[in-house]
Amino acid sequence: MITARDDLRRTFDSLPAGAGAASWWGRAWVAALEGRSGDAARLGRGRAYAEDGHVDAVTVTPGRIVAYVRGSRARPYRTELALTVLTEEEWDELLEDTAAQPAALAALLEREVPQALADRLLPGVRDLVPHCSCPDVGRPPCKHAAALCYRAARLLDEDPFVLMLLRGRGERDLLDELARRNAAHAARERPVADVDLPGVPARAAVHRTARAPLPAPLDAPAVGSAPAYPDERGAPDPLALDQLASDAAARAHALLATGEDPIAGLTLWQDAVRLATAQPPTSGLAASTRALYRDLAAATGRSPGDLARAVSAWRQGGSAGLRVLEEEWDPPAGPFDRARPALLAAGRGPFRPRRNRLSGRTSQLRLGRDGLWYAYESEPDEEDWWPCGPPSADPLTALASHR
Known part of the structure; x- marks a missing residue:
């Protein structure tokens, strides 16, 4: 469930490809920043940065869009574009006009910026204010702010509610308010017809009726150790076979008891780390544990040392801990x-x-x-x-x- 507070902060880890705006409102957004710059070369470098993927995750809150933009140094620059939030009076007038115009409301529901409301939503030449932590002291915007502007335009192409959020309203709150106002307009315009409509009395519709109880679920079978494989030439390792059989039994037991597979969605590497983690930490020097690490590492194309480090990460925080070990972001x-x-x-x-x-x-x-x-x-x-x-x-x- 999205709360009102969650609705006022959105972070986009994956951005639409390219740097050129496809929609008319996306191009208007870019023109607002380009209009305050007299340096075409700097804008060109910003567009190249955007096309080459130098803009990382973008965070949007009322009045502000922020991202880290990777430039020439190792640590990226913190870059933002500020836009004035509409007042309550301005929002009230804009929402009332949208609810009263079917074409404007339909455009918004189709994720387009209504032409009739563009002047109040889209920024003018002096409305977008760039800020960046880079040492460029020239006339703004710098190439990092320009790159953020071009990438933000692609977000607006896909979802104009990003523009609404920048102006101060989240999507859920905005749609709920428009639905309420549109219903009020429709009620004022529709005459009440004096006819008998088919239906049932409200008391009958909400009356409680007794239903037969569901049958009790079957008892889950007990979980026990799987038998070891006979010691025959060429047979699988008894410890590995016992662990895999026991793990399969535990998964089947969980499915019967909860209806969910506890390891659904894991990759081959993640599942190998999970299986290795099942061995107690005190058994790290045992020959059987070393054999298990060797076989799991070979099956996943990793080294036993890689697996040992990954097991420590899994014990630290599960699959999230493993992701922290292996991912920089x-x-x-x-x-x-x-x-x-x-x-x-x-x-x-x-x-x-x-x-x-x-x-x-x-x-x-x-x-x-x-x-x-x-x-x-x-x-x-x-x-x-x-x-x-x-x-x-x-x-x-x-x-x-x-x-």
Whole structure:
């Protein structure tokens, strides 16, 4: 369920391809920023940045669109475009006009910007205000802001409700309000007919009726150990066969009890890590465990060391922890700006930032897509990071948990 608060913040990890706007309102958006720039070369570089995929995840909130744009240095630049939010009085007039005009309402429901309302929604030449953390002190926009503008135009092509959000209203709130106003207009315009309509009395429609109870579900069978394979030449490894049979029985039991497969959707590598994690941590030196790691690693094209590190990540945070181990990404604006000062204030710095990672001499924090911080450790000044400690929404708590 989308709440009103969730509706006012949208992040787009995957953006439509290209940098050229396809819709007339997308081109109007681009023209608003291009109109305030006299530097065609800078705009051209911004368009090239957009086409080459230099703009990472885009976050849209009322009055602001923010993204990290990768330029010539390792850490991307924080870039934003600001647009004035409409007042309550302006929104009231715009919504009333939309609800009263069937063509405007139909265009909006078809995810188009109504021509009749364009002047009040689309920005003018001086309405879009760019900001960027890059050192370019020339006349705005810089090439990073231009790149964000071109990519945002492609978002507007696909979903004009992004423009509504920039002007201050989320899609769910906007559609609910338009439905209410449109119904009010229709009620005022439609005469009441004095006719008998077919139907049933309201009391009969909501009257409770007794229904026969459903039969009790069958008892789930007990879960036991699968028999080991006989010790024959060329036979599968008994430990591996026993583990796979037991795992299949546990999955079947879960399906019978809950109707859901607990590992549906896992890749071959993720499932191999999950199977290896089923071995108790204290059995890491046993010959049987080493054989299992060797076979699982060979089946997935990885090394036993890769598998051991992945098992540590899985024990740290499940499939989300494994994703944090293997994926670098550029998070939306905010988390690093809050985390780094907090770490320095607590005497835990300095940390070097790189994408979603903050690295020190022996400690590292990685921000997952779930909003949690995952702690890693290494020998001093080495880049051999291993997961350690449970994740936390607070970077200091995550960092302290493994000490």
